[in-house]
Amino acid sequence: KAGVTQTPRYLIKTRGQQVTLSCSPISGHRSVSWYQQTPGQGLQFLFEYFSETQRNKGNFPGRFSGRQFSNSRSEMNVSTLELGDSALYLCASTLDGRYQETQYFGPGTRLLVL
């Protein structure tokens, strides 16, 4: 099976712009979680989608949003970018999003905000 894929791999934006990142989970996986990774804050949970519904959400401002499509592919959007949004954004998929399941991660999208 193909692994989790994320596009694009690298992105440079300027403050105030918006950005959309994409994640394709492992075939058959219905749960997709998004994480932000920064040197200062480490790995922080953004949100989880399951069967096209946001099931859980981390402590991030409303500028961060996401969605999931019927084929389980997920997108996350960040509006009005700030310098502090520069980070590696990781998505991970599991079959059903249960707590005991191993999360399989994609390679990440490196976002740089100038």
Place this chain on the structure above:
Amino acid sequence: AQTVTQSQPEMSVQEAETVTLSCTYDTSESDYYLFWYKQPPSRQMILVIRQEAYKQQNATENRFSVNFQKAAKSFSLKISDSQLGDAAMYFCAYRSKGDNDMRFGAGTRLTVKP
């Protein structure tokens, strides 16, 4: 709130030697899973090993094993016969039945010296 602490920001080991990475966690839950993930320079997070809290037997995966001390809330990772390819950031992670997301430690950067 559940927290995961990795007290060793950096560790180094000689090739073929053994190294132990430490992890402690704080929880009042009884039903949870613990994970060790590896993140090499390529940035893709890879599961190394996982442990169910109800299982007393320590998990092992080839050269990787854990020392799970539930009462002490400790979950250390032992890497035997270290190889150059083991060089990476290692993250300890926790997720319980009642959690919305996976909680990660700050990570330990492992260097393997030839």
